[in-house]
Each structure stands twice: as C-alpha cells, then as structure tokens.
Amino acid sequence: MDNDHRPDDTGPGTHTANSGLPLIQANGISKTYNHSGACITVIDNLSFRLDCKETIGIVGASGIGKSTLLHILGTLDRPDAGQLVYSGKDVLLLDDTQLARFRNRAIGFVFQFHHLLPEFSALENTMMPALINGTEKKTARAEAEAILVRVGLKERLGHRAAELSGGEQQRVALARALVQQPDILLADEPTGNLDRGNSDRIHRLLMELNEEMGMALVVVTHNPELAALVSRRVTILNGRLHELNNGLPVASSFKG
Numbered sequence: 001m002d003n004d005h006r007p008d009d010t011g012p013g014t015h016t017a018n019s020g021l022p023l024i025q026a027n028g029i030s031k032t033y034n035h036s037g038a039c040i041t042v043i044d045n046l047s048f049r050l051d052c053k054e055t056i057g058i059v060g061a062s063g064i065g066k067s068t069l070l071h072i073l074g075t076l077d078r079p080d081a082g083q084l085v086y087s088g089k090d091v092l093l094l095d096d097t098q099l100a101r102f103r104n105r106a107i108g109f110v111f112q113f114h115h116l117l118p119e120f121s122a123l124e125n126t127m128m129p130a131l132i133n134g135t136e137k138k139t140a141r142a143e144a145e146a147i148l149v150r151v152g153l154k155e156r157l158g159h160r161a162a163e164l165s166g167g168e169q170q171r172v173a174l175a176r177a178l179v180q181q182p183d184i185l186l187a188d189e190p191t192g193n194l195d196r197g198n199s200d201r202i203h204r205l206l207m208e209l210n211e212e213m214g215m216a217l218v219v220v221t222h223n224p225e226l227a228a229l230v231s232r233r234v235t236i237l238n239g240r241l242h243e244l245n246n247g248l249p250v251a252s253s254f255k256g
C-alpha cells in the first residue's frame with residue numbers, strides 16, 4: 001500500500017490552502033449497478049479535478065448519474081474502480097471508520113432528503129455534527145446559532161424540525177452542513193424547495209462562504225441563477241464529465 005497517499009485522519013480540515021494541490025482529484029472512477037441481472041455502468045472511467053475554492057455546477061437530465069457522482073465524491077459510496085484523492089491523499093484507502101471521520105470533518109452535504117431529527121429543534125439538529133466531533137456544547141451552540149441566523153432562521157431556533165415548513169427544513173439542513181465550515185459542500189438542489197427570496201439569500205450565503213473561508217462547492221442544480229454563479233458547469237455524458245459552454249458540451253472530453 002502506498003502510504004504517501006494515505007490521508008492523515010487526525011486533526012481538522014483536509015486541505016492546505018497554499019499546498020497547490022487540487023482539493024479533489026478523481027482518477028478513472030467507475031460505478032456499475034446491477035439491475036436484476038443486467039449491469040448498468042453509470043460512471044465510466046471518469047476523471048475530474050476540483051481546485052480549492054472552486055465552485056462547480058452539475059446539470060443534465062434525470063438518470064445520467066449526477067447523484068451517483070455526488071455520493072462518490074462525498075465518499076458515501078465507493079466506486080468499483082478508480083482513485084479519489086483529496087489534497088494529495090487517496091481517501092479510498094481508508095477503512096470505513098476513518099472515512100466517516102474524514103467525511104464528517106471535511107465535507108458538508110445537502111441532499112434532497114434532509115434526514116433531520118424530527119423531535120429535535122432546529123438548533124439541536126444544527127449543533128449535532130459539532131457535538132459528534134467533540135466540540136464543547138457552548139461553542140457548538142454559538143456556531144449553530146450564528147449559521148441559523150445566516151440562513152434566515154433566527155426566529156425558528158427552538159422549533160422542532162417536524163414543526164418547520166419544507167423550505168425551513170431545507171435551510172436547517174443547509175445550516176447543519178455548513179456549521180463545521182467544511183472544505184467542500186456537496187449539494188443536490190439546495191434551493192429546490194425555496195421561494196425566490198430565500199433562494200437568493202442561500203445563493204448569496206454560499207458565495208460568501210466560498211469567498212470568506214474558501215469553501216469549495218459542487219452542486220447539482222437546475223436553478224439558472226445558481227448555475228450562473230458557479231465558476232464551471234459540467235454534465236455527464238456516457239458516464240464521463242463534459243464541460244459546458246453556453247449550455248452545450250465542449251467537444252473534447254473533460255480533462256482530469
């Protein structure tokens with residue numbers, strides 16, 4: 001085993017801003033699903049580079065593999081083949097416990113199903129990742145309050161998740177993903193349930209966090225405003241990424 005590529009799973013964060021290394025380098029990633037005997041290759045020898053602070057939007061039709069790719073980049077699902085290198089370290093060499101620790105520290109997720117704990121308040125749900133990581137309760141509370149204010153939920157801190165509207169729950173999920181100041185946010189339609197005003201607020205917040213703390217962003221979105229804000233737009237064709245220019249795939253394959 002190549003220990004040079006084994007991530008150090010102690011200590012906070014993953015990337016060194018000045019290291020010059022890409023935040024993510026995916027090499028030759030493949031993923032095949034088995035559907036009652038038939039194999040479907042959704043991701044096929046895909047390579048991808050994301051620099052620190054970069055923001056990227058994945059667009060395209062249903063079923064092309066956007067969520068599959070997001071899960072693999074987020075280490076929630078292991079590919080059948082390929083390397084996933086975060087800041088020079090191949091995270092696929094970690095065992096499941098180490099990988100969970102790395103993921104909890106470095107990556108924020110917002111998926112379409114929020115998985116909030118319904119009986120816990122907005123504040124308690126948002127504090128959870130910090131508490132799991134061993135942050136002192138008072139600090140976790142202060143950080144959670146601050147980010148809930150930024151997503152516009154100052155008046156809802158003590159409300160149980162089950163009592164919140166769909167859009168409010170989505171913003172709590174976003175606050176929970178952001179509270180630990182992840183190196184990267186992976187988001188699947190993060191403003192899908194929100195009205196125009198709240199969508200704009202969240203888009204602004206994502207760009208501010210990108211600017212303030214260098215948080216990278218990979219977002220699956222059909223929202224034209226959000227797609228216009230990110231620095232690169234890509235789609236998946238035949239299992240590989242293609243850059244988009246004016247909404248059309250660039251002829252050459254995506255360079256990793």
Ligand SMILES: Nc1ncnc2c1ncn2[C@@H]1O[C@H](COP(=O)(O)OP(=O)(O)OP(=O)(O)O)[C@@H](O)[C@H]1O
Binds near residue numbers: 035040063067
């Ligand atoms: N766990 C699974 N088992 C079998 N097939 C799967 C599994 N997950 C996804 N697939 C298949 O892989 C393909 C890509 O699915 P994926 O959810 O990644 O697409 P998507 O582009 O995110 O779609 P949408 O925009 O509808 O969410 C689909 O054909 C889907 O049926």
